[in-house]
Amino acid sequence: MKKPSAKFEYKTFALGEKLTEEQKEYFKKYGVIHFKKFIEPETAELFISELAKIEKQWLEEGIEKVKGIPLKFGKDHEGNPMIQRMCFTNQFSPVLAELIKDPRLQLLIELLAPYEGRISEDEKDGLVFNHYINQPNSKFSQMGWHTDSPRDLFLGQKILPMLNVGIHLDNCPSSNGGLRVLPGTHTQGVLKLLFGKKQFIDHKPDPREAAFEIERGDLTIHDGRLWHRVEVSPNVGEKSRRRVMYVPIITGKYKPKTDQSKTPFYHRFAKVVTK
Template sequence: MVKFEYKTFQFGEALTQEQKDYFRKYGVIQFKNFINADTIKTFIDELNKIEKKWLDEGIEKINGIPLKFGKDPQGNKMIQRMCFTNKYSPVLGEFLKDPRLQLLVELLAPYDGRISEDEKDGLVFNHYVNSPNSKFTQMGWHTDSPRDLFLGQKILPMLNVGIHLDTCPTSNGGLRVLPGTQNQSVFKLLFGKKQFVDHNPDAREVGFEIDAGDLTVHDGRLWHRVEVSPNMGEKSRRRVMYVPIITGKFMPKNENSKTPFYHRFAKVVQK
């Protein structure tokens, strides 16, 4: 595995060669101040509206993808993973058209990539909170590639673009990656660790000092996990929106889409 040099970057009118080389080497990159405090508040307000509507209506799946439910620190029911939120908010739908997001497609070169508005799980919102009744506090080591196999496709590169709505230093848990593992063999990509089940820290892993408004990008073939917060309640709260940038055959989903087979394992890996 490559020796990691932690750096952060700022978005400009185009991706620089340094940024492309950094991502190619490590499979991950962090951009500071991608959105401001007002935009963060707007996004959180929109997500809260969607959550309330879905809870009031008893919605359990969107386009065949199950929602993940838990309890907030006050014991109220909450949705801890929401998908296709861009389809239920004009504000979030418009955000996916941000030209800066389109620039990130270049990180998939020489493959032709696209922002996943109607495919995979659309714009995902993950809401981690550490409380006695929370169902979503961490996520075990995994790569995003096995999903392609379950869908009958060959493994293709993809990007997971995270827009962070809360400040999260490494001391509060959060994203951990094994830099450079996007270039591993297919065998190691699939079996290098026990997918989702293994939560053990790795001596080679790195975390990130994330401020609210930052953006991270990681290659889907990279081994990554989400570390549980050592804090409880409000101090543990971490809200992240994920934009998938994908390649391959166009495979849109709609209200009639079947639940993918791999979601049957959700209760096994959910923590």
């Protein structure tokens, strides 16, 4: 594994009752920040249990889309169907709905300053659950380099600032794959933002990339304009399992999704996201 660029000072923080100036300046410089122990391991287990209930219900009911957003299906080690990407999970569990109302998450809106932001409860894809596992039947083991900005263009709007907030439900040392970013690329121009790499297709490590030493319950936040990817685990089966929930903090006009929402055009390219 390549080491982070010498210019990137990898630090972790604790999220208290307010953001410190150091934390805000760190995020402004690098476009990413890592908070330790946002939730307790027992709480992470509770969330995993809630997600399993939702998954079971959706599989039994044969649900393939939620509010127009396709689910991503794979199979477990026994060949049974599993859902490896679920969206709007906060709307199907009171426990997860309460999570995204956590006052500490509201604090993160400050990282969008001077823009006003909001946590996406019923916009974009809501609270997303990604279930990465490296095995023969898996359809979700990695994700290529991308920024989160092209979606705005596909939706016919200008690129708007946003944050992606990740709540990690498993230990994920950098040796087990996981999140990789190019620190500081959130300040790049539009051309590099869109064409600096082949969006979702390019999986190659970059000498400038930084990895993270993540433990169950940690929180990561990255600017949507930052180049990032998810590295495949070198392990197979249970040792490769990585579960993470993401909720965006967004700006712009309020655009809620409903059961009548159409599937966004960019989902036609979903097959290139993973290998």
